[in-house]
Amino acid sequence: MRIAIAGLGTVAGGLLALLRESAQNLAVRADCRLELIAVASRTRRDVDLGGAEFTHDVLSLAGRDDVDVIVELMGGEGLALELVERALTAGKSVVTANKAILATHGDRLFALAERHNVALGIEASVAGGIPIIAALTRSLVANSIDRVTGIINGTCNYILSAMSDQGAKFEDALARAQSLGYAEADPRFDVGGVDAAHKLAILTALAFGVPFNKAAVYAEGITAVTPDDITYARELGYCIKQLGISRRTAKGIEMRVHPALIPLDSMLASVSGVMNAVQINDQATGALLFYGPGAGGRATASSVLSDLVSFARGDSVIRRRQSGSAVPLLPIEAVESAAYLRIPVIDQPGVFARIATILSEHGISIEGAIQRERAIADHKVPIVVVTQPVPETAMNKAVAALQALPAVVGTVRRIRVEHAGG
């Protein structure tokens, strides 16, 4: 099988290395041979191309008769999207790690691949080296999935792990992530939840047969999580992770990215640093979890390579199919979840009772609480409450009512609580 690579960044570098190293494994264990014909990139980097032709003209790859598969590793939306469209239209199979174009144009691109009878491989688009796309589209394709819960942004997980393990502040942990090369110079894409929303849109489309629709993902970042929140959470038996969650309910499919308290003894709680993990809850297995590196050139290239091998072996091609009648994608207002509330109050008699009353009036039951000893200087103390699951709208109203209490002397902080099982 003859391939061409567009892009010369970290993942392309990893792929070039793996293609060299894996040639023998491929020949012996998979009965296939991958031949690199050409590499295209707007900028030439000093990388060993193993004799392949180099061109600055990225789009020219789509027109080559001596190439069967185009590997798009440029990132970005404009040129990358154009290359993928042209390649598919020209009857070439495509492998892409580009979550941004898939999360928005996934349905159209899969339809284009089907129309031209070629394959579109997207293993590398979510969770780096973890073969989660194969799990969803092959191993578990017959299974009825209830929920996908992922730690799918390594930067957020690194920051929250550093805050949790070393008591670091958010800003310091972010600065360290940046100095280690985990976070972009503009970190909003990661810590604001955008990157995870792209990935969740892809996982959700594959797990539930709904459209690729990143615009329908509710995304909340981790910038407001404090070391205090992490400490209180631990006292209550939880840690805080940035999660991407999609869930099937009687009303439709939830898609949301936000920080969440999860039980300390859950598998997801053990995922630390830049590592990723995706948990699948389904009717046949109960819960499966897939853990590994969510980024990195060689790890992500491993996923690219797995798609290439699958094409070369002639495996069946992933086609997008809607699951029966259209299932609605739900807004965040339709979500029901438990919440952790940190309420800064003036410590005076009866405050806790008033808070409990307000929660009760909104139909919210308390599962656990922490009331700190009296603060000596300013009489300010936080009251921390974990609630039972409650509709989003009821919680919004309750938080507004709490915020209006005269004894509440700062912003009421709210973080969802998730018990994903497994």
Added chain:
Amino acid sequence: MRIAIAGLGTVAGGLLALLRESAQNLAVRADCRLELIAVASRTRRDVDLGGAEFTHDVLSLAGRDDVDVIVELMGGEGLALELVERALTAGKSVVTANKAILATHGDRLFALAERHNVALGIEASVAGGIPIIAALTRSLVANSIDRVTGIINGTCNYILSAMSDQGAKFEDALARAQSLGYAEADPRFDVGGVDAAHKLAILTALAFGVPFNKAAVYAEGITAVTPDDITYARELGYCIKQLGISRRTAKGIEMRVHPALIPLDSMLASVSGVMNAVQINDQATGALLFYGPGAGGRATASSVLSDLVSFARGDSVIRRRQSGSAVPLLPIEAVESAAYLRIPVIDQPGVFARIATILSEHGISIEGAIQRERAIADHKVPIVVVTQPVPETAMNKAVAALQALPAVVGTVRRIRVEHAGG
């Protein structure tokens, strides 16, 4: 695709249920339809066969012209092996959950499948519902694997978890596992390491391209692990798990099943109760971990179903290939590993120094140690030592020398220590 099932036990029951429930998912998401033609079992159980024919004549399935794939879920070696051989020879593809026949006859059965140009699906043979066979033979087939580390016997993991979490004794935890249906009435197959050895032989053959050879697996059970060992291990930062490990070294491939201390903060340490997990260390991703239910009718049936879907879609077939020149399977004497030693001594001056001297004379460095306070009644105290990695033979000699010390007043207990990374 027309299928027949041999066996009517737990997994067959799970498969019958999943075939009913998944029909719509299969049609919509995987473009395929599975038709159950016949079920065979020596004993008839009252299970809904969905209109399929029933027969007591198991071997007759291999001769049916109206069946494309035989699913062997009987277990045992004699009749099951004969059915699989006959079916493959008759040009029918086979799915089997039978680890015992694969761990011994795997090479011959894969060769038979290849000769008759049919497929042999074995996803269900290891780790229940976890798609670990697909990971090794598809997603990671190009990757160069260094190590496979698995918690692949749920009974052992349940017992060690109960000993660790509730301070239970081995016998009590085993009795509870039996009453919950996790352990066989004769538990030696599980707690003695035989079941895990079968599974490890299969994982190793697929990960490293060596023959299926359960006889070459070193297997040690968990019956000698005590609550004290678990307590001391935790003080030193470890927990104790029953692991199956295969590892590539410069000399060949290690295959061993034994209890091991692993770091408390590792992902494998978080796998509790009857759950299973398999960690793959490879040159491209670093470490991946796959977690899920290692047994149970529906979970294991999920893996059977994934093989059936793969056949129905016409995916490439897994063929056995040796990786280049023959790689030796190493005996346990060729293994190098760190050890935890619990040495019961009479507490008298200089004992620790003599122990340290003996270890040093055998080239063994101490990484950590616990020396308990003096026992009041009988002056017996345990000295606990964790060593650096050392060749098995050196450790055997050191343990013999320690055992011969006059101050050592009981059996020196030794458990290997594994730092698998990830």
